[in-house]
Amino acid sequence: MQGELEPLCAQVRQAYEARRPLRIRGGGSKSFLVCSAAPEVLDLRLYAGIVDYEPSELVVTVRAGTPLVALERLLEENGQMLAFEPPHLGLQATVGGMVAAGLSGPRRMAQGAVRDFVLGVRMIDGQGRDLSFGGRVIKNVAGFDVSRLMVGAWGALGVLTEVTLKVVPRASAQLTLEWNLSEAQALQRINEWAGQPWPITASSYYQGRLRVRLEGPRKALESSAARLGGKEILEGKGWWMGLREQQLDFFMTPKPLWRIAVRPTTGPLGLSGQTLVEWGGGLRWIACDHGHAQVHAMAREAGGHAQQWHGGDPARPFPEPPSGTLLALHRSLKKVFDPAGILNPGLPGFLGG
């Protein structure tokens, strides 16, 4: 293990007393998405290491600055993994950044999102206090669920210093199948399959091809493949990795790229632009020149929300802000955890600062 907690708390305390904003950073792998403009950096990279890991408990506790690759390597050595298949989006990605960004990968619809696997956090609040919420056990309903509230909060509610995650066994085998279909057919089919007990753990639709990944014991995959039909493709592993890390050609588009989360049964969105669908229809990536208002309205119509992922207007990377009572509740919560507004000001975008 590496680093001391107290200097990090002291830096936040001093910043709080001086009302000086802090930019929290881990590996910086997701700073292309959103990043606070505060000049003073609170660097978590030196606060790293595995605090506790007992494979038979399916629980691991890690310091926030631990490189995600290091955690994944340790789990792999023990036949386990993070169920939500987190995108690293950079070699330096840290576990704390993964939780703060709350992004999940291809297995999200089959097994759940980052937040579903967070069991506890240790964090520094905006007054420099060292706090612990949740715990190291799978079932725990004591106190409000503050640890999961931190997931996807981009550090605006606290500096994560330690996280406890539930882990799962690795599947013994995988196999990828492919079909040529229209987008509407693919969406219909993937939703129907999701309501049936197939061992499907990922799906994508791109350039006329629906791909699904099956995982489990070899015999179960073979019998499923025989009944589902489709063509087995051999480059499956590389495809899902490229999708997770956004290294497919699609993601290199010079056009503004939108991430649109929708009700999975929503038909093709009808925006003109190249589209990649994943998460059983629940996530649509679209490279297009449509205006913000139009994309946001379409996402709302589909029961979801849109976020400009890269390109486009650099000043407006955020989803539409909540309104009314929900916005007021966001502001009140921010005040609870960060009364002086010094943690990652400007994030997540609608809180002012």
Added chain:
Amino acid sequence: MDKSEIPSELEIGQALRQWLPDSAILTTPESKRPYETDGLSAYRQMPYVVVLPATEKEVQAVLRYCHAQRIPVVARGAGTGLSGGALPHERGVLLSLARLRNILQVDPLARTVRVQPGVRNLAITQAVDAHGLYYAPDPSSQIACSIGGNVAENSGGVHCLKYGLTLHNILRLRVLTVTGGAVEIGSEAPDSAGFDFMALLTGSEGLLAIITEVTVKVIPKPLLSKVIMASFDTVEQAGDAVAHMIAAGIIPAGLEMMDALATRAAEDFVHAGYPVEAAAVLLCESDGMPEVVEDELARMKTILEENGATELRIARDEAERLRFWAGRKAAFPAVGRLAPDYYCIDGTIPRRRLGEVLRRIADWSLEYGLEVANVFHAGDGNLHPLILYDAGVPGEFHKTEELAGRILELCVEVGGTITGEHGVGVEKINQMCVQFGQDEITVFHEIKAAFDPEGLLNPGKAIPTLQRCAEGGRMHVHHNRLPHPELPRF
């Protein structure tokens, strides 16, 4: 609050008749009596007024009126909770949501069901059964408990390790704030913008908002479910078998342990065919595609045998499988027949500490002269010791509470928690001071105030005051800091 500051029962009833029918307002002692306790009957309190709204509009009217008059509001679902979370407030309105019981929308293709909070847990599964779908969380009370209550408590069940808690199986909530304002939280899309209010509200025990609609996720029924029943001569061996199974990469759909006392009680009650001579019995379920189940069962059998199982029985058919589970699901009432009263504990521990925890409970059981039966959700570490006592014997309830408190504190000591799935309510409020430090408890109060500045929603539950922690003398030395340094003690 001084009683004279708030309107009388009759005045409240009179006022609420502007918005609610007569039949929805109970003010007489006879009509209010069924509401004086929930599933934790050791705590009783006659409510001031009971209201039974049937629509969201009526709930809204009740909240607006109570907020304006500063009257506390305690929400109640089916009243099956086991921590006194729905215990009435002596000067408050008990808000029953049981009449909001419509299933509003079933979407089999999207695998979602939108329901009102009073809909029973099992009714959701029944509504989608024909589509080959079901709602996964299955608390033992699932035939009676309501989905609103499940969300308020973040209820679990016997299949949590594989299928998650309530939190993992709900998509969207519609709630009313203390002032009656409606807020939509979450979405049917895989994620939502902003902070994760779903996580914060789930398990918030009625302290933050009132739920008026829940959209749940339903999942495909497994093609096949098989259960193995294994007997052991010691609970340690059973515990080791569990640890080895999970380390070997098996996630059983259900994994339950009962000790000898619980096994015998369950057998006498439901005649499930349990081995009454065993010191511990494990039920291990595998579900999924037949190929998966076959593979998993074979590996489970090997591991159980290697860890000293003296007998293995695989349920021969669905009827026998359901019988095996019926015994486990009825374990509480079954143990309840052994003594006039029983007290159920809900701690969670890291599985590897099971042997040690059970040994200490057994020692204390002798010391206090109170029998304890143990039922354990072995998959997720959730331990339910059931203390047998007789409330008619002076001082015995007090002794029981003391023993229960020690067991909960032991759960925290070994790295676990005071409540895995039943909630804090009134019952475990003192132990919150053991599990959390002063700063965390302060944050909980601030979160509460962010939603409910006047503290009207379910006041006095779930989060102890710092004063109470100091007076209880329970010292949580948190990260080596002494709690409550500003308060006098001893």
